[in-house]
Amino acid sequence: MAGAEARPVASVSDVGKTYGSGAAAVRALNHVSLEIRAGELVLLEGPSGSGKTTLLSVLGCILKPTSGSVKIAGREVSGLPEHRLPEVRLRHVGFVFQFFNLLPALTARENVQIPLDLKGVAAGEAKRKAAELLKAMGLGSKLDALPGALSGGEKQRVAIVRAIASEPDLLLADEPTAALDSSSGRGVMELLRECRRQQGRAVVAVSHDPRLREFADRIVRLEDGRLA
Ligand SMILES: Nc1ncnc2c1ncn2[C@@H]1O[C@H](COP(=O)(O)OP(=O)(O)O)[C@@H](O)[C@H]1O
Numbered sequence: 001m002a003g004a005e006a007r008p009v010a011s012v013s014d015v016g017k018t019y020g021s022g023a024a025a026v027r028a029l030n031h032v033s034l035e036i037r038a039g040e041l042v043l044l045e046g047p048s049g050s051g052k053t054t055l056l057s058v059l060g061c062i063l064k065p066t067s068g069s070v071k072i073a074g075r076e077v078s079g080l081p082e083h084r085l086p087e088v089r090l091r092h093v094g095f096v097f098q099f100f101n102l103l104p105a106l107t108a109r110e111n112v113q114i115p116l117d118l119k120g121v122a123a124g125e126a127k128r129k130a131a132e133l134l135k136a137m138g139l140g141s142k143l144d145a146l147p148g149a150l151s152g153g154e155k156q157r158v159a160i161v162r163a164i165a166s167e168p169d170l171l172l173a174d175e176p177t178a179a180l181d182s183s184s185g186r187g188v189m190e191l192l193r194e195c196r197r198q199q200g201r202a203v204v205a206v207s208h209d210p211r212l213r214e215f216a217d218r219i220v221r222l223e224d225g226r227l228a
């Protein structure tokens, strides 16, 4: 469990994000400040359109905020030019999405190898590590399965293993259980909770489902782009 003294993995300070401009402008985030500490699983709640995906995208350096500051692993990233962000993401952030986003023509193991290949890990080592990670997460019998042959819960667990393969400090999951039945959803949350303990990682998961609250170390709520 994260103590107040735990290392901050990511933080946003007074962040604002506006999409578009003029009459069409949408203020998606308004003066949002949040610190994510090593070892914690933060559940991000809020109604549809409240800015959850936008906040996750800013935390994960997919989206630059309009104002405010973003720090990942102690490094200020909001001032970095757009072309530097992929490198920050690759080193520090893993993503999990509602619809898994596995590559359908690749096996479970090959999907997990992708971030390792991108990081420049040698092919043989990447293959070995992908298998080891999948086995550790209870997916040892699925190494050579294509995503189409996996259940929804298994797909999401493979997607989580892929997201942590490059050992990110921060794992971000946008409604990871929304496409799953409640028992697979719980399995996915258990795996996410497992992930937060490893290597001082932190997990931020968006969910609408109040039944998942028990998995959280902390719950934060967005309403109209502001932390409630
Ligand atoms: N790419 C975009 N362009 C314009 N408006 C957007 C875009 N993405 C999100 N929005 C708007 O920003 C607000 C917050 O959206 P979002 O972060 O997706 O909320 P949530 O994930 O909580 O449903 C909403 O009003 C949404 O319509």
Ligand SMILES: [Mg+2]
Binding pocket: 052, 053, 054, 174
């Ligand atoms: Mg969303």
